[in-house]
Amino acid sequence: MTYKQPGTDSFFPAWVAYYKALGKPIPQGLPGCNPGGISKSDKLTVLGDLLLP
Incomplete structure (x- = not known):
């Protein structure tokens, strides 16, 4: 996983x-994943929206 700005x-x-x-x-280069990247996976199916009060 990277914590650096792209291109720098x-x-x-x-x-x-x-x-x-x-x-x-900072655990630069250690195994890990970005939750934003996970959310874009084609392996996930959106089941619905969570509505908060």
């Missing part, structure tokens, strides 16, 4: 702040 060697500032707050290094 720089991390997105939001990830820098997030992992700094956790006190952990």
Whole structure:
């Protein structure tokens, strides 16, 4: 998984702040997936919408 801005060697500032707050290094290059990418999979079927009050 990558936390870097496309076409650069720089991390997105939001990830820098997030992992700094956790006190952990950014896990650049380790196995993982992006939830946004998962949501676009052709292996998923939308069953409906969740309506919140």
